[in-house]
Amino acid sequence: MRIQGISGSRGVAVGNVYRYIQEEIVIPDYTVAEDKVEEEIGKFATAMASTLKQLDTIRQRALDEMGPEEAAIFEAHMQIAQDPSLSDGIKSLVESSRMNVVAATSQTIETFANIFLGMEDAYMRERGADIKDIGDRLMRNMLGMNPRGLSHISGEVILVAQDLAPSDTASLDKNVVKGIVTAAGGPTSHAAIMARTLEIPAVMGIGDIESFVDGDKAVVLGTDGIVEINPSDEDWTEYTNQALAFQEELKRLRESANLEATTTDGHHVELFGNIGKAKDAKNALIMGAQGIGLYRTEFLYMENDELPTEDVQFEEYKKVAQDMKGQPVIIRTMDIGGDKELKCLDLPSEMNPFLGYRAIRISLNRPDIFKVQLRALLRASAFGDIHIMYPMIASVEEVKQANAMLDECKAELAAEGKDFNKYIKVGIMIEVPAAAVISPILAKYVDFFSIGTNDLCQYTLAVDRMNEAIGSLYQPLHPGVLRLIKHVIDASHEQGKFTGMCGELASDPMATMILLGLGLDEFSMTASSIPLIKKILRSVSKAECEEVANKALTMDTAEEITEYAKSVLAEKNLL
Secondary structure, three states: OEEEOEEEEOOEEEEEEEEEOOOOOOOOOOEOOHHHHHHHHHHHHHHHHHHHHHHHHHHHHHHHHOOHHHHHHHHHHHHHHOOHHHHHHHHHHHHHHOEOHHHHHHHHHHHHHHHHHOOOOHHHHHHHHHHHHHHHHHHHHHHOOOOOOOOOOOOOEEEEEOOOOHHHHHOOOOOOEEEEEEOOOOOOOHHHHHHHHHOOOEEEOOOOOOOOOOOOEEEEEOOOOEEEEOOOHHHHHHHHHHHHHHHHHHHHHHHOOOOOOEOOOOOEOEEEEEEOOHHHHHHHHHOOOOOEEEEEOHHHHHOOOOOOOHHHHHHHHHHHHHHOOOOOEEEEOOOOEOOOOEOOEOOOOOOOHHHOOEOHHHHHHOHHHHHHHHHHHHHHHHHOOEEEEEOOOOOHHHHHHHHHHHHHHHHHHHHOOOOOOOOOEEEEEEOOHHHHHOHHHHOOOOOEEEEOHHHHHHHHHOOOOOOHHHHHHOOOOOHHHHHHHHHHHHHHHHOOOEEEEOOHHHHOHHHHHHHHHHOOOEEEEOHHHHHHHHHHHHHOOHHHHHHHHHHHOOOOOHHHHHHHHHHHHHHOOOO
C-alpha cells in the first residue's frame, strides 16, 4: 500500500512501524479559592523548575548529537520559559480570575503561540511550535504526567505520529528511528527540519495515520514524499539495499562538505548559510558555508520587551562578522509586520497583514528604529565583510529613501569618529513581483539582489503558503516564477551586479541545475542542506546546467519541469 505525502527529508529508510501517541492533556475545571491563590501559583514555580531542568538535559543531548544550531533551539526554549511576560500572564490570570494554574498556563501559551503561528515567514511560524512545546511540558509537569519524549524506543523503527514537537525530535536516536512519517506538517515544520539535520528520511502531511499498525513493515521514500506499507519480499530487499546505499552516500557528503563548490568546467558557485542568530554562524562554516546569505534580525526585536539598542545590535552583528573571518555576511534589516505582535512595538491589527504595514515600510516610517539598526550594522562592518539587505522592496523610491537614511548614519558616525566600511555593499530582497519586473531599474541603485522565493512564489501565484487546502498550488518551479527569476538574474548581470537566492528553492536539489543554468551567483540555505547542494554543483558542468535551464523554460507546467529535473539528477545518480 502506497501513501503520498510531502517530502520532508530526502533518502530511503526501512523499518517496523512505531506509532507515537501521547497521553492527552486534560485541563482541570476548577476555580481557586482566595486563600489558595499563592499555593496554586507555587505549582507553577515547581513545574517551571522541572521544565528548565528537562530542557537543559535535552539541550545538552542536542549539542552532543546534532550540533550547536539545534542546541540553540532549546536554549531559546529556556529563555522563552523564563520570560517574565509568560509567568506574569499566568500568575495574573490565577490572581484576577481565580483560574487554576493549568488552565491559566494553557490560555497564556495559546495567546503567545498564536502571535507566531499567524506569521507569514515559515521560520518564524515555527517559533509558535516552540512555545506550544514549552507549554505542553509545563502542563505535564504540573499534572504529574510523563514528559514527552522518544528516548524509550528500541529496535529499528519508522516513527509514525500526528506531529512531532521540537523536544520529541531532539530525543530521537537516529540509530533507532530510521524514518519519520507525520500526518501534519510540511518541509518547513520542526519535524522536517530536525529530520534533515539528523539525516533521517521523512514524509510529512499524509493527513491520516490510521492505516499504520505497530510492527508492520514500512518504507519511507523521503525524496518522493511516499510511504509504502508492507511491501513484497522482493521490494523489501530492494528498498533495504537502497537504504544502505543512502547511508553510504551521507558519509561521502560529510567528508566532502568543505570542498569548493566548483563545477566540472571550473565555474565557482557561492554557497552560503541562512541563520537566525549570531551563534548559528559557526555551524554554517562547519557544514561548508562560504558566507552568510541571510541573517534574519527579527529575533532581536521579538525576544525583548524593549526595542534592541544600537549597542546590543552592534555586538550581535560584530560577532557574526568576526566568526565568519572575512567571509561575506548579508544581514537583512528588520523584517516584521502586522502579522507579528511584538511586545516592544505596537503594530496595528490589519485585515491583510501580508500586504500591509511591514518590513521596509515600517523601517521607512520609523527612522527612529531604522537608523538605530543601520548605525549598528555600519559599526559592525569595521569587523568583517557585512552587506546590508532591505526586505520587501517594491519601488525605487523605497531604495532611495533607505539609502538616504544610510547616508545620514554614515555622516553621523564619521562625525563621531567611529569606524565603519564607507563602501559597504547594499542589496535588496526580490520577493515582490513588481520588484522582479523592474529589476533592470532597481539594479542601478543597489549592489546585489537576493531572491526570496518563498514570498515571490506566494505573491506571484496568489497562493497562501499557510493554507493547506491550496498547498498544491504553491509551485516554486512554476514557469511564471522561473521566468521572473531569470529576468532578475539577467538584469543584475547586465549591470555588473550579482544575484543570490535565500528562499527554500535554493536548497531544493530539483532546482539546483536549473538555477545555476539561469545564472544564479549565490545559493543560501539552512546549513544542513549545504553538503548535498555542493555535491550536485561539483558533479555537473555549468554548460549542462544552462541546457537544462533552457529546456525547462520551454515547458508548460511545474509538474513537467519537476519531473524533468528529477530525471536529469537520476541519470547522474544525484538523487
